[in-house]
Amino acid sequence: MDSLVIKQHHSWKQLSDGYLSRTPLFQFILVSLIFPLWGAAASLNDILITQFKSVFLLNDTATAFVQSAFYGGYFLIAIPASLIIKKNSYKFAIMTGLLFYIVGCSMFFPASHLATYSMFLVAIFAIAVGLSFLETSCDTYSSMLGPKKSANMRLNISQTLVPLGDITGIILGKYLIFGSVGNLQAKMSVMHGAERIAYGEKMLQLTLMPYKYILIVLVAILVIFALTPMPRAKAAETGKQEEAKPGLSETIRYLSHNKRYMKGVMAQFFYAGVQTAVWSFTIRLALNLNSHITDSAASTFMIYSYIVWFVGKLVANFFLARYSITKVLTWFSALGTLCLVVSFTVPSMLAVYAAIMTSFFFGPEWPTIYAHTLDAITEKKYTETGGAIIVMALIGGAIIPAIQGAVSDISGSMQFSFIVSAIGYLIITLYFYFEYRFDKAHPELVQEH
Known part of the structure; x- marks a missing residue:
């Protein structure tokens, strides 16, 4: 059986394996436009880390708690999000994520007035809950919105928009949070008592500004999404309900015995950690190596980072369309x-x-890594939970930056702490190298070309 019942008023045909006969362009674009929304939130964390370190007198380990709250939310919510997707729809899960994102951004209003580090972490955690719903659903949903043979390419196209969100977030932070403050740490180091507290509270008020603009965009996207008919993009039930919707314990048992899948989850853990650590501390690295530059000037280095990240995606898409995916990623x-x-x-x-x-x-x-690891799941009834666990691997973004921050504090060198990220990236390189060797030995199992 190649397809389910065809709805004549739609341009796509829903296939029995969950994929579509063709990609519905408007729906795919709408889903893809959600990708930069979590990029903006993630890049603003890099600004907040520098801001909080100066205002709250934090060491590098403590500043990493921003990322711990952020990626901890991903870790805790990914499985519940996958269960909601299984029981409802991708559309419902995405709208749930947008609502949590809106709540989290709204919490910056009281956080900026209470001026406590813990309140900001709660707001960041709430945003992460929403983003966990969004990534758990959108990553898989994007790959399913069309023919199976182009699933990896669709996800890469959607992900190509993430850097645009990162660039937007860092620009908002650069001008609305850092503004014309100069070097905040140097300025506040000569302040004491009530003067320091008052100035710190004034600086924290600035953190609210970017989230006002993000809220406007979120509400607009939520309304458009609610009014747009979206494909189901789920595998057809076989007539046996227990086969169509396996229990969580059965799914975990299947996935944990799938060695290639588990290796992919490990690679995603290290990648999330390395990316987050590098981006979290690039501004701090620049400030440490050149004490004469301002916070705003140092944040410009992150704009460069996101631009070359975007270019890297475009270049990679060119190579991925022509050469072995695992070979390209080994070199990268x-x-x-x-x-x-x-x-x-x-x-x-x-x-x-x-x-x-x-x-x-x-x-x-x-x-x-996401699409390659998802392809290791041959029983597609486990796809939703399998995708959620890959998203849970983002907990690496909470752990590895904390380790790198601790290495910085212990060694007294922010620069030396980048050895942590280098080791993590080496592990990813080895993962892709051995996956490439596996693909060469088993070409019949390669689904991506």
């Missing part, structure tokens, strides 16, 4: 590792530019 990962070696060994601003160049090689990593 190896060259990214080399850049990070330069970042922690060369005692000059060249280390910052090497960290920026690493973002070029980040380009194809997340969507390719």
